[in-house]
Amino acid sequence: MVRSEQALALLATAFLLFIMPPGSQQGPHEKRLLNNLLGPYNVLERPVANESEPLEVKFGLTLQQIIDVDEKNQILTTNAWLNLDEKNQLLITNIWLSLEWNDYNLKWNESEYGGVKDLRITPNKLWKPDVLMYNSADEGFDGTFQTNVVVKHDGSCLYVPPGIFKSTCKMDITWFPFDDQHCDMKFGSWTYDGNQLDLVLNSESGGDLSDFITNGEWYLIGMPGKKNTIVYACCPEPYVDVTFTIKIRRRTLYYFFNLIVPCVLISSMALLGFTLPPDSGEKLTLGVTILLSLTVFLNLVAETLPQVSDAIPLLGTYFNCTMFMVASSVVLTVVVLNYHHRTADIHEMPQWIKTVFLQWLPWMLGMSRPGKKITRKTILMNSRMKELELKERSSKSLLANVLDIDDDFRNVSTGGNNASMTTSLGGTFMRHPTTIEEAAVPSSGTQRDLQNILRELQFITNRMKKADEEAEVISDWKFAAMVVDRFCLIIFTMFTIIATVAVLLSAPHIIVQ
Incomplete structure (x- = not known):
C-alpha cells in the first residue's frame, strides 16, 4: 500500500514537470529591465518631462485604527496606510498612506521585456516625494515603514507605507465627557514648493474608512480631507499641503x-x-x-x-x-x-x-x-x-x-x-373667731405666717415658671x-x-x- 502511494506521487510529479514550460522567462527579463531602468536613473532628479511644470502626486489615507487619544498630553496615535495623512496634537492612529505619481524615467514597452508589466523596487533607489506629517509628535518624526514602490510600465508609481502616527491634537475639554474632538493631520512636501510638487486628494470624500477597526472609547464620525495652498512669510512660492481632520466623539x-x-x-x-x-x-x-x-x-x-x-x-x-x-x-x-x-x-x-x-x-x-x-x-x-x-x-x-x-x-x-388679703386668706387659718372684729383683723403672728407662705408660694411659682x-x-x-x-x-x-x-x-x- 505504501509503495503504491509513493508511485502515484512520483507519477503526479512527473506529469507536472511535463506540462510546465521548459524554463521561467520572468527572471532574465526583470533583471535586464532593472538594469536598463536603474542604470542611468538619478534618484535626485525630479521625474518630469518639463521642469517648468509641477509633478502631480495623488495622496490618500486609509485609517485602520485609533490606538490612543492622550488627553493629558494631547497626543493622537493612529495606525494608518499613508494615502497622505495628517495629524494634530497627539492622536495615536494606525494609518496606511498612499502616494501615487508618474515617473517620466520609469517607462518601458512590456512586449520588449517578456510581458513584464510592473516592478517592485525599494524606495531608496527611486525618487519619491518627501511628504511628511508637519504636526508629528513621534520621536523619529516619520512613523512610516519603508515598503517597496510598485512601478508599472507606463511610469505610474504607487507607494503605500503603513505606519503608526503620533500627532499633536488640541483637545477641547469644555463638554467632557460629552465632547467631540477634531484632530488634524497635516501632510506636505518638506522641500518642494507648489510649483514643483502638487499634492492632490485621490478622493473628495477624504480618508478611506472601509477597514476601520472600532475603538472602545471613541466613535469615529468622519475623516474629511482638504487641500491647502499657503504662501508663507518666509518664501514667495506657494506651498501645498493636504489636511485630514479626524472627527471623533467620546463614548x-x-x-x-x-x-x-x-x-x-x-x-x-x-x-x-x-x-x-x-x-x-x-x-x-x-x-x-x-x-x-x-x-x-x-x-x-x-x-x-x-x-x-x-x-x-x-x-x-x-x-x-x-x-x-x-x-x-x-x-x-x-x-x-x-x-x-x-x-x-x-x-x-x-x-x-x-x-x-x-x-x-x-x-x-x-x-x-x-x-x-x-x-x-x-x-x-x-x-x-x-x-x-x-x-x-x-x-x-x-x-x-x-x-x-x-x-x-x-x-x-x-x-x-x-x-x-388677710381677710380672704387669714380667715381660713382662724378657727375660733370670737367676734366680728377679731375675725376681720388677724393677729400679728398670723400675718407673719401669711407673708412667709406667700414668699414660699412665690418662690415655688417662680421655679415652676422658670x-x-x-x-x-x-x-x-x-x-x-x-x-x-x-x-x-x-x-x-x-x-x-x-x-x-x-x-x-x-x-x-x-x-x-
Whole structure:
C-alpha cells in the first residue's frame, strides 16, 4: 500500500514537470529591465518631462485604527496606510498612506521585456516625494515603514507605507465627557514648493474608512480631507499641503455609569443627612464622609484631563457644584446641631428667629408642632394675644401675677389691700373667731405666717415658671433646628435635580455607546 502511494506521487510529479514550460522567462527579463531602468536613473532628479511644470502626486489615507487619544498630553496615535495623512496634537492612529505619481524615467514597452508589466523596487533607489506629517509628535518624526514602490510600465508609481502616527491634537475639554474632538493631520512636501510638487486628494470624500477597526472609547464620525495652498512669510512660492481632520466623539457610557451616576447617588446621600435626627451623633460625620468621597472622584477626573486653563470641563463643573452643595450642607448641619443643643441658660432666642423659624417658615413648609397647627391666621392672632397679655400683666397686682389669679381688688386702696388679703386668706387659718372684729383683723403672728407662705408660694411659682420657660425655649430651639433641616432638604434637593438636569441638557449628546 505504501509503495503504491509513493508511485502515484512520483507519477503526479512527473506529469507536472511535463506540462510546465521548459524554463521561467520572468527572471532574465526583470533583471535586464532593472538594469536598463536603474542604470542611468538619478534618484535626485525630479521625474518630469518639463521642469517648468509641477509633478502631480495623488495622496490618500486609509485609517485602520485609533490606538490612543492622550488627553493629558494631547497626543493622537493612529495606525494608518499613508494615502497622505495628517495629524494634530497627539492622536495615536494606525494609518496606511498612499502616494501615487508618474515617473517620466520609469517607462518601458512590456512586449520588449517578456510581458513584464510592473516592478517592485525599494524606495531608496527611486525618487519619491518627501511628504511628511508637519504636526508629528513621534520621536523619529516619520512613523512610516519603508515598503517597496510598485512601478508599472507606463511610469505610474504607487507607494503605500503603513505606519503608526503620533500627532499633536488640541483637545477641547469644555463638554467632557460629552465632547467631540477634531484632530488634524497635516501632510506636505518638506522641500518642494507648489510649483514643483502638487499634492492632490485621490478622493473628495477624504480618508478611506472601509477597514476601520472600532475603538472602545471613541466613535469615529468622519475623516474629511482638504487641500491647502499657503504662501508663507518666509518664501514667495506657494506651498501645498493636504489636511485630514479626524472627527471623533467620546463614548460616554463608561463615564456615565462610573462617574456621573455615583456622583448623583453620593450627593443624594448628602440630602439624607438632613433627615437624620441630631441626637443620633452621625449627622455631621455623614456629611464630611460624602465630601471626602466627592473629592476623590474629582481627583480621578482631574488625572485624565490636560492641565490647561482654556476651559473648565462640564463634568468638573458639575462635581464642583455638587461639592459646594455638600460643603454647604456640612455648614448648615453644624448650624442645626448648634440650634438643637441650645439651652435657655446660655442662649436667648431673638425675636427675629421666633418670627422666621417658628412662625413663617413652618407655615410655608407645612410644618406644625403637636397640638399647635400653624396657619397665617394663628400667626397674626399669636402676635395680637402677646400684646394683650403684656398689657394685662402690667395692670395686675403683684399677688395676682404671682398666684396667676384674677385681680378683684384693683379698686381698693393700698391700706385695704392688706386687710382684704388677710381677710380672704387669714380667715381660713382662724378657727375660733370670737367676734366680728377679731375675725376681720388677724393677729400679728398670723400675718407673719401669711407673708412667709406667700414668699414660699412665690418662690415655688417662680421655679415652676422658670422651668416651664426653659423647657419652652429648648423646645423652640429644637423646633427651629427641625425647620432648618426641612428647609435645607427641600432647597438642596431642588439644587441637585436642577444641576443634574442642566448638565445633561447642556451636553451636545448624552450617551454614545
